[in-house]
Amino acid sequence: MSESAAEKIQTIETPEGTFTLRLVQDDLGDIYPGMIRYTVDVLRGTKSVYAYAINTYESARQGTLFDTRKAAEIVFTRLAHDVASRPHLYTRPRVFTRPLPGTGTADVVILQGSPRRFGNSAKIASWCDDEAARAGLTSRVFHLQEMEIRPCIGCYVCYDQGYCPVEDDMPPIIRALEAASVVVVCTPVYTGTVPAALKAAIDRCQWLHAREKVLGKEVHARGLLVAVAGRRGAEPFVCVTRVVEMFMENLGIRPAAPVLIGDLDRARDVETIGGVEDDVRAALSALLAPRDEE
Ligand SMILES: Cc1cc2nc3c(=O)[nH]c(=O)nc-3n(C[C@H](O)[C@H](O)[C@H](O)COP(=O)(O)O)c2cc1C
Structure with a gap:
């Protein structure tokens, strides 16, 4: 009321x-x-x-x-x-804000944006998953391309009662993000930005923004972007980093410095690039260490 x-x-x-x-x-x-x-x-x-x-x-x-x-x-x-x-x-109250279905909360939530189930981003997601387990934390990887995630329809209904009317696989993602301590986005660069399934999920997280504003469900997570690209240098990552930064800022997730891995058109497999796995694990483990809340 x-x-x-x-x-x-x-x-x-x-x-x-x-x-x-x-x-x-x-x-x-x-x-x-x-x-x-x-x-x-x-x-x-x-x-x-x-x-x-x-x-x-x-x-x-x-x-x-x-x-x-x-x-x-x-x-x-x-x-x-x-x-x-x-x-x-x-005579009896009807439920206004439906509880989010599913019980799947985890300390570390990993959004894996590549359609390639055994590609570079999926490999990086598995390193992050493993790093969370090593730190004694629970984690959950969402392979977004394998889920039914429909694009946001811009209806703004989520600002009425904190619930999205589009019915698909988003609720467990929203629930997991709401409860997470760390949110990792693992993604390839696709035509300068993120792949379609990840973009759809990001846009649908407006729902989480609405939940924060309407229901006071604040997200206090830290965030990490790990992105891979075919080309060399910093240029392929310009848009991806901005999109993921905006996604995190919108939800109150505090992003750490991203890990950006280029030149994969030549290397093909991220595992063949020396030191990268250590860099990813170190970046994540810095966020997993217990810290005094700033
Ligand atoms: C549709 C498509 C678009 C791509 N666009 C870019 C691009 O704009 N810049 C770039 O550097 N690499 C681009 N790539 C290359 C991928 O980022 C690269 O192959 C990456 O390693 C794939 O990661 P994955 O194995 O996690 O899917 C593109 C690949 C595909 C399939």
């Missing part, structure tokens, strides 16, 4: 008790400029039994036929009618 003052209140006496409907306006301008969320709460006595929410970023443009506040008011009127005519349907 929203804590803000109600803009509109209606009390309905029914054989199932007294119900109160509240229309609440929340200013979410600290998340996005001009974002307003309207919530219609239905209370039975003092207990919230149903909530509907909608925000101004869900509609394309101000001044079009779709008016967010009007939509909330229509829902308010319809709910008032429904509560009065079918109060028995509102």
Whole structure:
């Protein structure tokens, strides 16, 4: 239930008790400029039994036929009618924010972005997995290409109640990221940036940003990017490092210096480049060591 003052209140006496409907306006301008969320709460006595929410970023443009506040008011009127005519349907609370399914949390969460299951990024992910185990920590590798991860549809519904309406394999990833102490992204450079499955997962993590802002589920993890590229030098990594940095910044994950491994068109196999495995393990193990929170 929203804590803000109600803009509109209606009390309905029914054989199932007294119900109160509240229309609440929340200013979410600290998340996005001009974002307003309207919530219609239905209370039975003092207990919230149903909530509907909608925000101004869900509609394309101000001044079009779709008016967010009007939509909330229509829902308010319809709910008032429904509560009065079918109060028995509102005797028990309905779940507003569905719990994230799955139990798979881990200390170290590794997002593996390459479609090549036995390629360089997958090898690096396995080193990180092993390094976590050596430190006595739990870890989990998500091979993103093997999961069903649909692109973000930009509906902004996650800012209503902290849940994404797109149904696919994202919930366990969100759950794992929310609980992780360290997040590692292992990825090849694809056409200057990250492969499509990783980009889709990154965009869908807007949901986690919304959970942080709406539900106060803060992520306190440290982050590490390990990227591989076919070409030599720093240039292939310019975009990848920025994309992954933005992903981490958006979620409050504090990134360490990335490990960037180029020239793989020549070497082919990351294991043949001397010292690289040690560099990756050292970069991760520096994040796994117990530290006083800064
Ligand atoms: C579709 C595609 C696009 C690529 N684009 C780039 C690129 O822009 N720059 C680069 O240096 N390497 C590029 N590469 C090379 C890969 O980054 C390189 O082969 C890497 O080692 C593959 O890692 P993996 O084994 O983890 O899949 C590309 C490879 C593919 C398949």
